[in-house]
Amino acid sequence: MYKVLITFDIDVTSRSLAGDAEEAFSEDEEMEPPRTRTIFIPLPPEDYEPPTRPYRDAATMANNRLPFMTPITERTEYSMDVDMDRAYQFKTPSKRDDRATPIEEASDSESGGSPLREFFPGESPFAKGREPLGSKAAKALSKTGPNRGVPVKGPIVKEAQCSPIDDNIRRTILTNIQPPLAAYPGFYDHHNQRYERGGEIRRFAKAVSRLGKANPDRAGLGIAPAVIRFANCQSRYTVKRELGAGAFAPVYLVENSDPDQDDDRVMMGKGAFAAYQRAAVEALKMESPPTPWEFYIMRTAHARLGPQHRATASISLAHEMHLYQDEAFLFLPYHPHGTLLDVINIFRAEPSGVMDEQLAMFFAIEIFRTVEALHSKGVLHGDLKPDNCLLRLDAKSAFFSSDHGLSSKWHADGSGGWDSRGVVLIDFGRGIDMKAFAPDVEFVADWKTTAQDCPEMREGRPWTWQIDYYGLAGVVHCLLFGKYLETVRADQGGLGLGRGGRRYRIRESLKRYWQTDIWADCFEVLLNPASFVAHEDGGRMPVLRSMRSIRERMEAWLEDNCERGAGLKAMMGRVEAFVNKSRR
Known part of the structure; x- marks a missing residue:
């Protein structure tokens, strides 16, 4: 860096420029010699290019909490800390992220790629x-x-x-x-x-x-x-x-x-x-x-x-x-007893082609309870479907302390041996830990969707909990109709979102001798959860209160009607006999 020496001569005998023309130094006063002040001004080299962006020293700004910049989502200012791990880039150059200590990268020769x-x-x-x-x-x-x-x-x-x-x-x-x-x-x-x-x-x-x-x-x-x-x-x-x-x-x-x-x-x-x-x-x-x-x-x-x-x-x-x-x-x-899809196919071969409503209600209650519990803890399954629901029949595990013999009366609390019958959710490869994300996060599906994905994903709109609600609706639909879920628009059209926006319903009609009020409300909550957020804490999903209300209505009906006709216990016996025969 070159430096130039510049000398200024300051004449202190000059008159003031502020209008003090009448005041002059007395002739008796001794004239002081001029004083000099030396200033070194650095001159850059000829090939130097000045920076074109604002610069802030990271060490100095780390303790500065004044809002000098509006936070942005883009990861900028990489040049401020070239040794930091790319997984922990700062959101803004004025404030470091509160994350764990970055992990040093190893060379490809060490990892073997x-x-x-x-x-x-x-x-x-x-x-x-x-x-x-x-x-x-x-x-x-x-x-x-x-x-x-x-x-x-x-x-x-x-x-x-x-x-x-x-x-x-x-x-x-x-x-x-x-x-x-x-x-x-x-x-x-x-x-x-x-x-x-x-x-x-x-x-x-x-x-x-x-x-x-x-x-x-x-x-x-x-x-x-x-x-x-x-x-x-x-x-x-x-x-x-x-x-x-x-x-x-x-x-x-x-x-x-x-x-x-x-x-x-x-x-x-x-x-x-x-x-x-x-x-x-x-x-x-x-x-x-x-x-x-x-x-x-x-x-x-x-x-x-x-x-x-x-x-x-x-x-x-x-x-x-x-x-x-x-x-x-x-x-x-x-779990050796097969999947819920196997049970659905058993009844598809029957003359009616569908499962008895009592058995369908039993399995619906089991899955509702499980999904409701997962959502209350901030966990999404992400891939709910009948073949990801294994049968749990007479399971002998640390979870059960009751006698595994079934009573004729079904009880919502699982007594009478009914707590040892149900389903087991598997395949959490697409599971989501919602507690790892911001409360108002919105997900986008950047993969090829299918007919089994929720409408928000198929239409390119943001989604979160809808992925499990639509999957649960698909499972219930298979239990009732023996076929996969198809939906149609139930609104007046348009592109609106939220409570007054898009609404969906199932294509099939509910049978008149079913509990149409329960099933209709069930599909309404699962296919249009945004319409029920006003009843939830904080006015947002998950719609736990609405799901609990539907499940409790199902439980009340099944307790009163479990022994009607052949009875739920006899139907469960048929299912167990079939899976035991298929295992031989």
């Missing part, structure tokens, strides 16, 4: 190594690990509008949750390794299915059994057969060599809840690309509901998860 590294760039937000992340060593590591930063104050995701299944959104949530995933019992992190046996397991299951599903042991002669082992895990899992084939996550029936391992009680945060006991036969869901999201949502739902909530028994539990670079292995309880 794995799929898991793409989902979680930089160091893994989970505990390093292969310790079971519920052990004492893992918990001690979680207190000092990279995820043990300052807890996020308020919602983790502050965007006003976003896609809830976006990888960046989920990564931000998983990296900032407290307690971190490292503190979850049953979560094993192998992010630095590849399992590389997924293809072999899939081929074995396909071969067993081709040779004979009825007797896989005999059909599998000549085929080496697929045995799954994990480092630092005493259990071995032998794959028996395929239970369901998804596009990215097939589900297998496996034998657990050590079902009595001591993790039947898991700790989540400050509370403890009783989980399903591990069993000799369990279900394995293999996810590729690997993600711990479903494990997190299922554990979150159980932790928030607690062991005493009746709806806890109707939510599948994530026993254990092993996360690799190429695969994720999620172990779940095995």
Whole structure:
């Protein structure tokens, strides 16, 4: 930097410029010599280009709370801190985000460019190594690990509008949750390794299915059994057969060599809840690309509901998860009685083609209670449909203490053995933790929608809780009509939103001998929830009071009419006899 020396001569004998012309220095006064003042003015080099944007020093402005700038949603001023993690960019240059300490990025040479590294760039937000992340060593590591930063104050995701299944959104949530995933019992992190046996397991299951599903042991002669082992895990899992084939996550029936391992009680945060006991036969869901999201949502739902909530028994539990670079292995309880869709198809073969109203009311009450409980704790399922509702028949678990023998009288409180019958929600891969988002968040569907998605998603409008309400309406519609839900507009047209905007109704007409007032109100609440927010706390969704009102009306009717005709107990016996026959 060049400097120029400039000297100013200041004549103090000059007259004032402010009108003091009559006042002059006396001739007797001694004239003072001129004084000089030296100022150094820096001159930039010839190739210097001055900045064209306002600059604020980040360290100086961190303690300045004056509103110099209006907060904006765009992530600007990246040049102010080039070393910060891109997942934690500041919303404005004048105020830092209240997020955890950024995680330093690792080079591609260290990570090997794995799929898991793409989902979680930089160091893994989970505990390093292969310790079971519920052990004492893992918990001690979680207190000092990279995820043990300052807890996020308020919602983790502050965007006003976003896609809830976006990888960046989920990564931000998983990296900032407290307690971190490292503190979850049953979560094993192998992010630095590849399992590389997924293809072999899939081929074995396909071969067993081709040779004979009825007797896989005999059909599998000549085929080496697929045995799954994990480092630092005493259990071995032998794959028996395929239970369901998804596009990215097939589900297998496996034998657990050590079902009595001591993790039947898991700790989540400050509370403890009783989980399903591990069993000799369990279900394995293999996810590729690997993600711990479903494990997190299922554990979150159980932790928030607690062991005493009746709806806890109707939510599948994530026993254990092993996360690799190429695969994720999620172990779940095995429910052998089939899905609600199987029951619906049983009655479609009947002359009437539909399920008896008493049985339909029973299953509707069970699903209403479960969804209502999830929503009260800020959890969305995201993919409600009949084939994601497994039957729960005579379940023997820590949730039930009553006699499993059914009484002829159905009771809303579950007494008489009825608490051991119901449904279990599975497949939380599209689940949403609403507490991680701002209260007024609006979601957008940036994927290809189908006829089973809610109208807001299909029409490109914002949505939140509507995804579960429409899914629940679809399940109830299948119970009553034996076919998938179709809706038509019930308003005067136009593009209005909210209470006076778009309204929908089912295409089919309710049968006159049904409880038309209950079912009509049921579909009205589920298809047009925005019309009922005035009755809710804060005037917003979820519409818990309206759902509770519908469910209680169903319960009152079923208690009075459960023994009418053949009776609900006899119908449940038919369902159990059918599923037991189909398992042979």
